[in-house]
Amino acid sequence: MAPKSGNNSPDTLNVPQKREKHRHLEIVWTNVWIFTVLHTAAFAGFILVLNRTWRPWVFGVVYSYCSGLGVTAGAHRLWCHRAYKAKLPLRILLMVFNCIACQNDIYEWSRDHRVHHKFTETDADPHNVNRGFFFAHMGWLMHKKHPDVREKGKTVDCSDILQDPVVRFQKRFYIPLVLLLTFYLPTMIPVWVWGEKVWFAFLTTGILRYVITLHCTWLVNSAAHYWGNRPYNRFMDARENKHVAWWALGEGFHNYHHAFPYDYSTSEYGWKLNITTMFIDFMAKLGQAYDLKTVPNDVIEKTRQKTGDGTLTFQ
Numbered sequence: 001m002a003p004k005s006g007n008n009s010p011d012t013l014n015v016p017q018k019r020e021k022h023r024h025l026e027i028v029w030t031n032v033w034i035f036t037v038l039h040t041a042a043f044a045g046f047i048l049v050l051n052r053t054w055r056p057w058v059f060g061v062v063y064s065y066c067s068g069l070g071v072t073a074g075a076h077r078l079w080c081h082r083a084y085k086a087k088l089p090l091r092i093l094l095m096v097f098n099c100i101a102c103q104n105d106i107y108e109w110s111r112d113h114r115v116h117h118k119f120t121e122t123d124a125d126p127h128n129v130n131r132g133f134f135f136a137h138m139g140w141l142m143h144k145k146h147p148d149v150r151e152k153g154k155t156v157d158c159s160d161i162l163q164d165p166v167v168r169f170q171k172r173f174y175i176p177l178v179l180l181l182t183f184y185l186p187t188m189i190p191v192w193v194w195g196e197k198v199w200f201a202f203l204t205t206g207i208l209r210y211v212i213t214l215h216c217t218w219l220v221n222s223a224a225h226y227w228g229n230r231p232y233n234r235f236m237d238a239r240e241n242k243h244v245a246w247w248a249l250g251e252g253f254h255n256y257h258h259a260f261p262y263d264y265s266t267s268e269y270g271w272k273l274n275i276t277t278m279f280i281d282f283m284a285k286l287g288q289a290y291d292l293k294t295v296p297n298d299v300i301e302k303t304r305q306k307t308g309d310g311t312l313t314f315q
């Protein structure tokens with residue numbers, strides 16, 4: 001039970017504590033406006049594209065998959081978790097794909113994600129799910145980081161990521177690369193190839209596509225920490241969620257992934273709902289991906305028996 005403050009406890013004594021407590025709730029209004037404008041433009045794009053034929057849809061989906069792989073196969077499984085190794089051509093391809101996604105550069109994305117894994121579901125977790133679904137989904141990008149994220153985040157070593165010249169190149173030229181690959185090319189390719197109007201292409205294959213891919217990624221931090229079963233570790237909130245696996249190219253096997261973050265497949269089920277694993281396996285066939293890390297079956301089984309919730313597969 002918290003002690004009651006006595007008459008001799010002036011309010012001023014509480015001010016620094018209050019300030020400290022609420023510091024992490026500060027809203028970053030610039031980001032709120034950016035997301036408001038983006039979603040308004042995306043909604044306009046959605047209305048515009050509804051009665052259109054297949055061309056913007058097909059191009060939008062293909063371009064979205066490329067950007068998704070830049071996050072899942074690139075920033076997440078390759079650079080952040082080092083779950084496999086990649087030769088230079090593949091690393092360059094994934095870096096380009098990652099620019100299309102425009103979700104912070106590879107170094108920053110990987111740093112936030114390593115902090116998420118190490119301090120998951122605490123104040124030091126950048127998108128701590130205990131602060132609500134919306135906060136874990138996208139609210140965290142509209143708030144100043146909790147002091148614990150900065151303080152404890154310093155203990156997470158990310159120097160290895162910057163040793164890759166491909167990552168350093170992207171970090172150095174990130175703004176022009178993003179302007180070119182996230183906004184200019186997906187607008188102008190439809191204009192050049194089938195004579196689309198510039199504003200139509202900008203709002204649909206440019207903005208709408210970008211916003212949809214953002215939400216697909218964010219679902220991993222929100223929905224896959226909220227809904228689903230926990231066959232490997234029932235003591236954490238990360239869950240197996242087949243819907244997220246579908247929308248996030250295989251990243252919905254999140255209970256497994258938090259239990260075994262070094263597995264290149266983020267799942268024990270191979271290609272099942274896992275386009276990213278298909279892509280990495282295909283790249284391995286071409287000799288571009290190698291040293292793919294997996295978890296032995298007996299280790300998975302022991303973990304399942306020791307800490308799992310008794311369910312067998314994802315639901």
Ligand SMILES: [Zn+2]
Nearest residue numbers: 220221238254
């Ligand atoms: Zn997670």
Ligand SMILES: [Zn+2]
Nearest residue numbers: 113117257261
């Ligand atoms: Zn991860």
